[in-house]
Amino acid sequence: QKEVEQNSGPLSVPEGAIASLNCTYSDRVSQSFFWYRQYSGKSPELIMSIYSNGDKEDGRFTAQLNKASQYVSLLIRDSQPSDSATYLCAVNGPAGKSTFGDGTTLTVKP
Amino acid sequence: DTAVSQTPKYLVTQMGNDKSIKCEQNLGHDTMYWYKQDSKKFLKIMFSYNNKELIINETVPNRFSPKSPDKAHLNLHINSLELGDSAVYFCASSLRTGAYGYTFGSGTRLTVV
Numbered sequence: 193q194k195e196v197e198q199n200s201g202p203l204s205v206p207e208g209a210i211a212s213l214n215c216t217y218s219d220r221v222s223q224s225f226f227w228y229r230q231y232s233g234k235s236p237e238l239i240m241s242i243y244s245n246g247d248k249e250d251g252r253f254t255a256q257l258n259k260a261s262q263y264v265s266l267l268i269r270d271s272q273p274s275d276s277a278t279y280l281c282a283v284n285g286p287a288g289k290s291t292f293g294d295g296t297t298l299t300v301k302p
Numbered sequence: 303d304t305a306v307s308q309t310p311k312y313l314v315t316q317m318g319n320d321k322s323i324k325c326e327q328n329l330g331h332d333t334m335y336w337y338k339q340d341s342k343k344f345l346k347i348m349f350s351y352n353n354k355e356l357i358i359n360e361t362v363p364n365r366f367s368p369k370s371p372d373k374a375h376l377n378l379h380i381n382s383l384e385l386g387d388s389a390v391y392f393c394a395s396s397l398r399t400g401a402y403g404y405t406f407g408s409g410t411r412l413t414v415v
Contacts, residue, residue: 223400226403235408236392236404237406238404289358290347292344294344295343
């Protein structure tokens with residue numbers, strides 16, 4: 193079992209729709225959770241961090257965390273073509289090492 | 303005013319050669335990392351330094367040797383390059399070790415021929 197698993201994708205949504213990206217993790221002692229966006233040929237960029245159960249909203253992005261289910265998700269509202277990218281889920285353990293999922297590629301169609 | 307800068311951006315070299323990649327951050331962060339991203343886009347940690355001290359050393363061949371002369375710099379030297387070393391290598395930094403997200407450099411695309 194992979195330490196961090198994401199929807200295999202690719203995910204395609206129409207412009208203006210909600211994109212939902214999911215991630216599960218195996219280590220129960222994980223403490224912090226991150227979403228990165230990576231455009232093709234570019235480096236990952238941190239877009240959301242979440243540390244406690246519940247929702248965290250930042251503009252069109254909402255991160256959701258459920259530690260009991262070992263599940264973290266990212267919702268993108270009013271999706272735009274510029275949101276088309278690969279989204280990486282990352283989970284930090286106590287030592288601070290970030291373990292990444294394989295990524296989910298999102299395409300937003302105009 | 304680049305936050306995490308890596309050089310070179312591209313590196314094409316022959317098998318058996320030795321090469322180095324340099325990384326510098328001007329964010330005042332304490333912790334720096336090397337990650338390898340393979341052709342399937344999977345990011346895997348290689349090393350981590352906190353204030354010049356090696357704190358994470360994953361299962362990486364001995365041909366890879368990191369060096370951190372100060373907390374703003376982290377270099378990666380690779381000996382006897384092999385075809386399988388071809389990948390994108392990312393340097394990253396975080397404020398401290400622990401519950402902090404990373405700032406990544408632009409990456410070095412290494413191609414071994």
